[in-house]
Amino acid sequence: MNAYFALTILICLSAAFAYVNQRFLKLPFVIGLFLLSTVLSLVVISSRLWIDIPIEDIKDYIEHANIDKIVLNVLLGFLLFAGAMHTNWTNLKQQIRPIATFALGGVLLSTVIIAFLFSGLTSLFDLNIDFIYCLVFGALISPTDPIAVLGILTKANVPKKTEYTIVGESLFNDGVGVVVFIVLIETLNTGTFSLSHFGFLFLQEAVGGIIMGLIFGYILYLLLKSIDHYETEILLTLAFVMGGYGLFNFIHISGALAMVVMGLMVGNFRQKLSMSDTTQEYIHKFWELVDVVLNAILFIMIAFVLVVIDFQTKYIFIGVISVFIVLLSRIVIVYLPHLAIPRLLKLTNKEAKIISWGGLRGGLSLALALSLPNGETKNIILVATYFCVLFSIIIQGLTIEKLAKQP
Known part of the structure; x- marks a missing residue:
């Protein structure tokens, strides 16, 4: 085929x-x-x-369809750029403190919490999984998926302040989670863990991605500003996404974070100066269509992963319990700063509840799990990841609106 x-x-x-x-x-x-x-x-x-x-x-x-490579190397760049471009930076800026807290500290803390609990869980079933793989599972399942979040929350009538927080968090913690995953995999391949080396690689990927996103976003702004021809300007955005995402990943800089920053710049930075009204309309409609089509392809592909999963009985138990582990870690990273430093996040109890339940997982987590080396450990992690994604999209996705309507 x-x-x-x-x-x-x-x-x-x-x-x-x-x-x-x-x-x-x-x-x-x-x-x-x-x-x-x-x-x-x-x-x-x-x-x-x-x-x-x-x-x-x-x-x-x-x-053998390489679903993980299709998602990570192709679809992710397009979807993050499109999602960020249609996000209002002014609204995100108002919630920058909770977004930064959850996207950075939340992902790192959640990774550790999930790793320890998952390690204990697998030990109960007499499965010897190296702790580094437990950290890998924590890293791939901790980020909320911007693709799932943007596709569900915007239709769920969630209060705008809460929606901005969850959407902003999902856009940035996605990149952070991928960076942590990549660094852990490199550590796994080298066989040694050094905190300083981990920190250096993390800064290289994360900070480098943000800086290059700003640079490429500004260059794209200058190019769009210099002409008024919407066909050419659409091609320019397409070229910067495809070329930039591939280049950044090749030089070990986070293409995911770069696409988020670049998308925010195209959609928000001096848009009236860089594009005419006609160009804005065509570019936004083009990327909205790309977003819809690729979302459809993505969610059909990740559902097909079910066909190749090895469902042993104990794997199923681990998968079900992993759902509760992930939910618990989400509650901890939201409520810990909310209760300990309430002035930092300035969230109400209802907002904290919605943010906890609105942390949806999706195709990115499954793609990362699929990219692991073949073996029993990969099968266990893949089953656990699929159960978490299934619960997240179907159960949490369908009930988030009802939760938002509660007094």
């Missing part, structure tokens, strides 16, 4: 599921697609019981 045929299948499924969702289910877009794709995956898995289809061939193709 070639790449074009695979893409054709994904687009056809996306269109079919989107129609079924809009016509009958009327769920939020990403939830509807993920739910229907999960049902299709379950049908494929169970089909061996009632029909003769080449299930092993399907499983083998999905295993």
Whole structure:
């Protein structure tokens, strides 16, 4: 099966599921697609019981489709740029303290909490997993996914102040989580852990990504300002996203953070000077369409991961308990600063509750889990990650609006 045929299948499924969702289910877009794709995956898995289809061939193709590389090396850059470009910086700036607290300190603390609890959990089932892998699981599952958050919260009628906090956090902690994951994987490959080396790599990836995002964003602003031709200006944004994201990742600078910063600049920095009204309209509509199409492809692909997961009984128990571990860590990182330093975040109890429950996980966590070296440890982490993502998107995504409406 070639790449074009695979893409054709994904687009056809996306269109079919989107129609079924809009016509009958009327769920939020990403939830509807993920739910229907999960049902299709379950049908494929169970089909061996009632029909003769080449299930092993399907499983083998999905295993070798490099879903992790497609998400991390291609889709993520587009989706982060599009999400950031449509985000109002003025609104984010008003919540900068809780955003910074959760996106940086929250991810690091959550990684450690989850690692210790996950290590204890796997020991209970007599599974010997190196602690570094427990940290890796903590790093990949701690960030809230901006793709899931942006696709669900904006439709859930969450109070605007709370929405800005969760969206801003998800845009930045995504990059921080990827950086921590990359540094831990490098540590795993070298076999030695040095706090100073970890700190240096973290600063190189994170600070370097922010700086390069500012530089490339400003260069793009100058180029857009120098012409008034919306077709060319759309091509420029496309070139900067594709070329910049690939370049930054190649030189070990966080492409994710760079895309967030660059997207915020294009959508907010002197937009009236850099683009005419016509250009603004076309660029925003173009990237909104890109966002919708790629979101559809992403959530169908990650649901298909279900087909290749090795569901042993003890793995399932670990997956279910991992959901509660992740929820507990989320509560700790939100309520710890909220109760200890209330003036820092200035959140009400209701806002803290919504932010805790609104920390959705999504395709990024699964892509990172899929990128791990093959083996039993990867299978365990992949099952735990899938359960967390499934619970997050279906249960949390469908109930966040009801929680927001509570007094």
